[in-house]
Every structure is written in structure tokens, then in C-alpha cells.
Amino acid sequence: MDDGDQDYIFFGTPIEREEELSGRKRKMAAEAGQMRSLPPWKQEVRDDEGRKRFHGAFTGGFSAGYYNTVGSKEGWTPQTFTSSRKNRAEMKEQTIYNFLDDDEKVELEGRSLGMTSQFDTFGFTTAEVARKQVEKEQQKRPSAIPGPVPDEIVVPAPNSIGIKLLLKMGWRHGRSIGAGPTNLHDTRREARKAFLAFSCNEERSRHMESRPNEHGYLDSEETIPAAAAEPSICQSTPEFVRHPKRDIHGLGYDPYKHAPEFRESKRLRGRDTTNVMRSKGAGVTENIFGSRSRKIAPGIGIGALEELDVEDEDIYASGFDFEETPIEVEEPMKSTKEKKQSVNKKDVTIPGFRLASVTNFQPERFLPPVVPSDFEPHHKFPVQLEGDLNISDAPPLEVPPPEDNELKRMIDGMATLVARCGRAFEYLSRERNEGNPLFSFLCGGDSEEYYRRRLWEEQRKHSDQLKLPLQKKSTTTQKMSAESRGRLLGERPLERGSDSSNVSVPAADVVRIQSILSDTFTKPASLLEVAQTEKPFKNDPAKQERFEQFLKDKYHGGLRSTNSGGMSELHRAQERLDFEAAAETIEKGGLKKVTADQLTDSSFNAGTRFTSGGIEKLDIQRHKPNQDERTGNRSCPKREEYQWRPAxxxxxxxxxxxxxxxKPPPLPRIRSKMDSFILISHPVHDIKDTAPAASKNPPSEILPEFSETNEPAQETAPEPNVSTVQKPVDLYKAIFSDDSDDENNDSSVSQIDSKKTEVVNTTLNRLIAGDFLESLGKELGLEVPRGSFDSMPNNNVVASGKEHKGLADVRSLSEHDGSMRPGSKITPSATMEIVKQQENVAGIRTVTSSGDICELQPPTISQSSKSHAIESGNSRDMNLNKSLDCDKSSCKFFEHFIFKSEKEKRKTRDNKSRGHKRHGQRSCTSDTDSSDCEDQRDQSSSETKREKKGHGKRRKHSKNRKKRRKTSRSSSPSSDAEWVHTEYKRDKISGRQGTEIISSPSDRHSKYYHDDQHKEKFEESITKFCTKELSFARLSASVLASLQERLNPIRRGLMISNTWSQISSTLHRHGATFEAHAIAFDNEAGDFETLQ
Amino acid sequence: MAVSDVPSKEASVLRGHEGAVLAARFNGDGNYCLSCGKDRTIRLWNPHRGIHIKTYKSHGREVRDVHVTRDNSKLCSCGGDRQIFYWDVSTGRVIRKFRGHDSEVNSVKFNEYGASIISAGYDRSVRAWDCRSHSTEPIQTIDTFSDSVMSICLTKTEIIAGSVDGTIRTFDIRVGREVVDDFGQPVNCICISNDSNCVLASCLDSTLRLLDRSTGELLQEYKGHTCKSYKMDCCFTNTDAYVTSGSEDGQIFFWDLVDASVMSSFRAHASVVTSVSYHPKDSCMITSSVDGTIRVWKT
Incomplete structure (x- = not known):
């Protein structure tokens, strides 16, 4: 087999055998067929390896890891999460594209609709594409401006050039290109315009226009022959075009459903309004091509087949701008007109009625009043008219003018006026000023002769002037023109020489003219004028001449003529003085406006025209001085001086x-109102700082030196406080005062202010006393009719009377104190000083009645020493609950009394032990105290100050009191706001006083203990005290409520005995808690005693 | 009376500013001049030779006023960008910018020693700035004005400022006193006479008013020119013999100081004359105009 293998040579790719395929693949291949046969929701997604990729949410999701699914080797990290601490995750704008695959994106892009450029006739898509292109390019190329170029800069052309051209030629969107329709449209529009213009002009034309309208439509089509080109259009006019919806009701809503009678009138009116609208819209339609205005005449001139295009859009909207609805206003007039028309035409009747053939209605007519037969339509004055007066009457005797300058001026003015306006004027003014002594010259007073004379002169002059133009007509026209121009312009007419009756002396004139001629161009205008018009010494021509020479010299310099004219030196000096005076008066009253032509004119005509007319000139000037004075005042700068503090x-x-x-720093200006709100924790340290400083001083020092040696300590203390001085004042000022109030700080402020503050102070003191008494009564469990304060009548007098009683009580108390403690007399003076300092600093002028302060001193001191302790507590526990605050304040009163009595005890001992030896020193320490106090005050914020006041009740009742005060002071002229302001000021003052008074005794205490050990103990006890106080504050409200129930107010006039045993015994009555505290205090009091 | 001693011959024209020149000022010894304008630049010129020396650019908006220290080492300028610029003359760099005015700054001046800058602004305030320290906060703000403060003058001990509220306020640092002279007419520009006894105020009713500083008396009024809407300078001649001011029609007017007669007036510019500055010693004057030129006038 092996050998056989070697012998074979293989060509091509071997066909894979089934067995060699991986089992998985095989499986997949086998399943593929099955899967496809399944419904889609049952099919599974596999990759080409046949692996299951999606596991479902509970079996791993897109199984994490980069082999199986999305993501990388690190896994899938959510896009929004950044783990870096420094790189805080910035909010990314998520779009759907962030979550889409590329193919999906392509798909989505394909889905967005757009025209291909081929069919993009109007260029919209082109524009879009261009824009996108630009954006893309923009992103690619580096730009001078970082970031994407805003769309405003690169704007693709909205229209292609072809469209632009077409538009220019008159083509509009949605129209086919061709001559016919465009022409038709244009002609129609032109016709409409013409028609509208026509109809705007005349009402008659409107009437004409409305007639075709009645037929349902469109005038233009009927009137214009071009409409005939499209007869079919007219025929097929749909209903909605014939009756376009012109109202603002909903579709199908018929407001006249149940009152069809009104439909007709409405229709008429509507038609009328359309007319109005059309005449209005004419202007709009004309330039509508350029501006795509939405204000379009509704439905007018729209033919049946006319499409809605740019200029005709918004057919069915009401079409009326709300500003453009004069319809309702014009309605009555229009409708009556309309009605007249309709009545005339007899084609409109209300359904169910018909026109009456005979009317018995006749409008009521009123006949004009009957003119009496003897009435003459001319008014006759009982005196002769101006013309009747014969000028050639013998002139009245010349009378010296009255001494009274005012009267003389009056007479002169009257004479001029009468001469101008005729005697009627005299008559009238005589009638009007019958009883006026000033006008007594009119009806036979002592200066009547003078008046007559003046009148005669004036009339002469006037008649001369009247005559003159006639005479002048023959002479040169140039002069005439200048003169008439002057007259037209209302210039002062130039004096004219009359004939032989001339009073003036020609010699003077000659001189004057010469002088004028010599220096017309150099002489100051005003003086020239003066010289011309004013002749103060006309009685003495020589003198007048000299005077003029004097004037000339005065204003021109140059050599003075030594020609004395045979006068003695004395005379000359005298005359010179006269001249000076005269020149001055002239200068003041002189006319400023004089035109060049007048001058030249006058010089030309000098010979004939100059008269003695000085008097007339004077008269004219009479009218001027007022103006001149005014302008003089205006032009003269006002000078004021203020203090200003350079940095x-x-x-x-x-x-x-x-x-x-x-010098002490000035009142800082209000920089920021927020500054004043910043609370500064109370400086306990300061007290600590200053106390040792004061106590270090050996007691045996001589008084004046004391303060000096104390200086370093003082210097260190105030430093940090400077910045916070007066902050609360600023706050209140910022809120309640205006600038004028700020300015009141200046010396110009008034006694009113001081009075005000005085009143403020006294009332304040009264209130303090009242509060004190009230609380005291409460503490002692004695009865006071509560109404004595709360239900106090609005009448301030009563209140003050009652409070005076209270004061008396306090006084008795203080006397009591005083007897026990001789040093107490010093304190008032110290506080007075403080108050004064306050005044300086705050600019509030308080005139405190020293008596009040003295009287109030002992209680306030005791309060303050207590509250001093409180404030140190507060600095630790500033954020005490407000609800507790109230309770706390009542608690404070207990402490207050405890402390007070304890202190008094101590003081008696003190006095006993130290005797009178220390009194002197105390007086000087109190001085230094005052400075210390200031420091404290400076550092304390408004909040803490309030706390420090130590009048918890005060605050509690402050609202009531304010109300009371308000009503009681309602008669005062100051406005409410102002009042509130003063109220706050008052509060401030009280707060201050509180502070001042507060710290002084504590410091004094600290001074009692010379060595530091004792002082520390004292401080310790104070802190203890504070903690106790806090525990008090946390007493439950219920306990306090029950307590208060039991504490009925005391009756007025009750003898207050303030021995510790009595108070503690009262306290003993009020349950175990208080008892415990009382004992604690008892112990503490003992501590204090032992300390000494 | 001789009109010949009034500089009325144009010696040279300094061109370079693009747009209106808002102010032109001689330096302390009169050898150089500074100009500033709407083109946001400050330019240093030699007016006698008619050459441009340097341009200072840093302002963001128009430059309304410029001043130079006596030792010619520092410049200060102000303008529409609400800042006061403190320049080094030779390097042309901004040493400091003082921000604090709430609005445009109209006028700026160094004090005698160049140790502080006083500026007046549209925000109705006059502010003093410290050049010695590095602080850019104003060392003092005077805000008693009730309208835009247009112009400022300094003496050794006083700050004098004219405001549109019609007042000229003199703040005497030595005495700690503010003297208010109320003209009732918006004051456009103030100028102190060389003997520092008088203040000349250009009011918007086309009148120059001469105020006696010690008494607050109105000594003289000068009329004839037009000044109704522009901020235009006025000044004394070096001898205090005449008073000069531009006019909105491009003319320059010279009045006799004493008798208020117009000694000379001639058309100097094509447009509004914004600024006039007189040589401290010689009879030489520079004028600037909205037409963008600065002209040097000599007798």
C-alpha cells in the first residue's frame, strides 16, 4: 500500500472526503438544511465554523472575549465608561450611528430620501450635498479657525443660478415655464394693484369695488379682460374660494347658527374689513416678491385656478395681524356707512323683516339759539380805540419817575404795551388789576402822571414807526429791506428821529456816532449796543459824552483823556464812581444780541434816526433782564465743595x-451688598487680648497717662477690625436708604435728622425699659397685663406715658444700684462717649438724651454682661436651631437675672472690699473700655450683634412693636420705607449700645482680677456659663410653655426687689429642671464670690 | 492782535492712521507727538520732521487717549476695550493692563512723576492706578460723577475731571476736598492753563468756557465753532494768550483769551477736528481729525 502510494502522482486538488471533514462542519452542514426550514425566530446564527455565536442574555450575551464576539482581547468596554480618575468621563453625544455596523449605516444612508442631482430642479438636494461636501472638506483641511467652520460662514447657494435667473424674470416655484400664465398672472396683479390704488383713493371707488365683491368674487377677474382668457376657471370656482374663510372660528363652526339674523351683517362687515385689509395690504403685496411676508391679504384676488404661491399663502388664516385689527374700532362707522349703502340699494333686509314704506321716525332736531335782535357782533370797549387817541394832544407834563424802581419798570412796560396794543389793553388791565396796588397808576394812583407822560411818549414813537414805512417807501430799497427784515425777525426796531419835538441833544449823538463809526469793528458787540441804547446821563449831555468816553476807555484800554473839562479832582472822582456804577448796571442789563447790520444800519441812518429813545430802549430791556438773569445764572457755574478722601x-x-x-477711616462706600451679609464669628479673642492689656496696667497709674500707656494694646487690637467696620450699617443702607441718605452724612444734614434720631433713641430706650420690665415681671411670676405692651393703643402718647412709668421703675432700680455701687455713675459718661463715637463713625447724628442712658444703664449693663457670655457661647453654637432660639431667648432671661443678681452681689462685695479707692481708676478704665468696645463692635457681625442685644424678648416682639410704632408714627411725614430705614437704624443703635455696654462691665470684671490666675478663672466660669446657657437653650419647648403660662405678667408699678433669694425662690417654683440650674448658678455665684 | 503768531501754516501732514485719529498729543518737551485712533494703534511721530517713528499695537478696540510720562519712558493709553495700557516706549511692549473700568475709558493721564495713572471712563468714574506696584486693581475709584467722565487734567496735587453731567470736579489730594463746578452743560474736554489758574472747558453747546479755578468764576465764553456731538479737544497756546479748539466742520479757531474774540479761524481738516495739542514752548500745534490725518501747524 505504501509503495503504491509513492508510485502515484496526483494532479489537481483532491476531493475531500466526507470523513475528513471535521465533525463540527459536518454537523453544521447537516443542520443547515434543518435550520433553514425552521421559522426565523428559531434559527440560530452560526459562524462559518458552525460555532454558535450568540448565546442570549443569560448565557453569556455576545460572549465576551475577542475570539467569540465583538471587542478586543481586553473584552468589551462600554463606551461611556472611563476609569481614569483624571479624565472624567465626558458626556458623549450618542447617535444611532454609534451602534450601527458599517453595512447598516450604508443601508440607513440609502434609506434617507433625496433627489438625485438629475432631478433636483430646485437645488435643495444640491444644496444639501454641497453643504456636506463643504463639511467634509472642512474637516480635512487645516483651518485658521479651529473647529468646524460654522454654517453661517459657509453657506451653499440655496438656488442654482438658473433658478435665480428665472426668479428674476418673474418665474416662481411651482409654475411651468412659459409666457402665458406668467403674463396672465402679472397682468392680473398689475390690475389688482391699480385697482387697489384706485380704491384707496376715494370712497366712491371703494363702493364700486364692493359691488362686484357682492357677487361672490373677484373683482379683478371681472374687470380685467385678461380673465376672459380662462373662462373655465371662473366656472369651476369651488365654494371655498368663493367664500373664503375669513374669520377665526374653527372649521365648520357657525357662530350664527342660532342667530342667523346677524350673518348678513357680519358678512357685510367682513367684506368691509377685507376692503380695509386690502388697502392695507397693498403696500405689502407690492414688495412681497422680495420678502416672504406672511401678512397677506386673505383670499383677495385669488382666482379659481390661481395657485397658492409665495404671495398668496395663508389664505385661510384670519389674515389679520393683531396689531392690524382696526376693524373693530372702525366698525361702527363702517357698518353705518355700509348700512346706508344697503338701505339705499334696498337689497339688504333682516330676514323676517322688510323695509317699511313709511317711517314715522324723525330725528330730534335742535334749533340754534335765537340771536337777540339788538345784538351787535362787535365788542366795544368803553374807551376809545388806539387810533382815536389824538397824538397831537398836548403832551402831559414831564414828571419825574417814581422812586420805586419796580413800579417804574412796570409803568414803562405798561406804557409800551398800551402804545402798541391800544388803549383797550389799558382798560383790560385796569379791570383785571383793580385791587392791585401795583397797578394803582392805572386808576388814579400817585404815579399816574408819570404813566400818562410815558404813554404819550410811547404813542408818539409808535405812531412814528407806523408812519415811517410809508415815508421810507420812496427812499432806497436796501435800507427798507434790512429794516423790514428786522421787523419780520422780530428784532428790536431801531429808534427813529422825530421832528422838532426831539428832546435829545444832538451833540451827544454826534459824539456817539463818531465813536461808533470809529470802532465799529473792534468794539465788543455788547458794549456797542449798550452805548447805543443806554444813556444813563441823558439829562446832562456833556456828562453822557464823558460817560461814553469812559466806557470806551474802560473796555478798550488806551490812553485816558486827560481833558478834565474844567472839573475839580473831587468831582471827577465822584463822576468816575458814578460811571463805574452805571457801566456795571448797563453791562448787567445790556442786550447781548446785536447784529452787525443793525449796527451799521444805525450808523448809516444816524442823522435821522437817533432820538432820545433811551427810554424806549430801557423799556424793551425791561423784558429782557429776566431772561438775562436766567441765562446769567445758568452760565455762571455753581460751586460746591465736599470732603473727599484720597486713598x-x-x-x-x-x-x-x-x-x-x-484720622479714623471714612465711611466705606457700599461696594458690594454681599459683603455685608458675610457673617464673621464673634471675636472672643479680642476680649481676651484687650483684657490682659488693660489689666496689666498697674492700678495706681495716674489717669491721663493711663490711656497713653495703654496705647500699644489699643493699637494691636483695632488693626484687624478696620475692614469690618460698620458692615451692618452698610447692609441696612444698601437695602433701605437711597443715595440721599448717604449724603446726609454730610454736614448739611439737619436738625431734623438729629431730632429724628432723638425721638428714635428715646422710644428705643423706652422700649428697652418696657421689655426689661415685662420680662422681669414674667420672671418674678407677677402679673402684668400683657396688653400693656401688645395691645397698646396706637396712640403714641399713651404708650409713652405708660412706658414712662416703666422708666420710672427702672430708674428706681438704677438708683438702687447706684446706691450700692458708686462707680456706676461713670458708666453713663463712658457710654455717651461711645455713642458719640458711633455718631462720628456712622454719620448718624444721634442726640441722645443723656438722662435716658443714665437711667437705663444699670439694667443694660447687667443684660449685657450676661449676653456677653452668651455671645461667646454663640460663637460656638451659631447654627442653633431657630426654633430653639426663641426658647433660648426666654432662657436667657433667667440667666440674665441670675447673673445680674449674682453680679450685683459680687459688686456690693467688691465695693465693700475695695471701697472708694478704685472709683477713680474705674472711671479711666471705662474710657479705655470704650475703645475696646469699639473693637468688639467692629468685629461683630450684624447677626451676633442682634444676639448680643440680650433682648430676646425684644426680638420676639419686634414685629408687634414695629407695627405699633408704625401706626403710632403714621402721622409723621416720612414715608414708610424711610421709616423702616430709621427703624433699622434704631435697631442698629440699640445693638451698638448693647455691645458697648456689654463689654465694658466684663472688662471691668476682668480688671477686678488683677492677676492672670483670677482672670482665667473668670473666663472659665464664663465658658461654663455659656455651656449652661446652651443647655438651657435646649430645654424642651413644652417646659417653657408651661413655665410661661405660670409666669403671669406683673402689674405696673410693682416694686422690683432684686435680691438673689427672691428670684431663685421664684425659680424654685418652676420645676426641678430650673431648680437644678438655679442651684448651679447659685454655686457659680459662690464661685465668683470666692474668687474675690 | 497780531494774527501772525497763531500757527496757521501747515508744516507737515502725518499720515498713517487708518480711520479717524482720536487724539494727538505732544510729549512733555514737544519734540515728539503721539496719536491714537480708531485703527487701534498708537503712533509715535516726530512732527517737526514729519516722520513716523513707531506704532504700538495691542488695543482691542479704538484708542481714545494716550499720554506719556515726562521722562518719555512710559506710555499710557485707553480706549474702547475698557482697559488702560501701560506701555514701555522703547520696546513697544505692554507692561501692564489695568482692568476695572466697567465701560469705555475716555481719558487717561500720568501724574507728575509717572507713578500713577488716572483714568476717566464712561462708567462715570475716575480711577487711579498704581504703576509702581504690580497690582492691577485701582488704588482709588472716584464715582461721584453722574455721567460719563470725558476728560481729565492733573496738577501736582489735584485731579480735575470734566463730565457730561456738566460738572468739573477738582479733587485736591493735598487738602482732601472735592470742588464741584457745575456748568449745566456737558463738558467735553477740559484743559488747564499753563499758569494753572484757569480751566478751559469745552462744552457741548459749542462754547468754550474759562473757569477761574480759585473762585469758581466764569471768566469768559468762547463761541463760534461747532461742538455738538464729538469729543473735541481744546487747549491754550503756549503763552496762554489764545485759546484754541477744533470745530466739527474741520476748522480751527483761535480766540483771544481775554476778550473772547475770534482771532483766527481756518479750515484745517476735511472733517471733524478731534484733537488739538499745542507745543509746550514753541508756537506749534498739531491737530488730528476724523479724516485720518494729523497736521502740524506752525507760524
């Missing part, structure tokens, strides 16, 4: 000394 670095850069160096 220190600016001064440095300008190499100047800072004028404000070392």
Missing part, C-alpha cells in the same frame, strides 16, 4: 501727605 497710596504716589492720615 493713602494715592497720596503717596502723588508725593503728598495724606490729609487724613491718622
Amino acid at each position: 493713602p497710596i494715592l497720596c503717596k504716589r502723588f508725593d503728598l501727605l495724606d490729609p487724613f492720615a491718622g
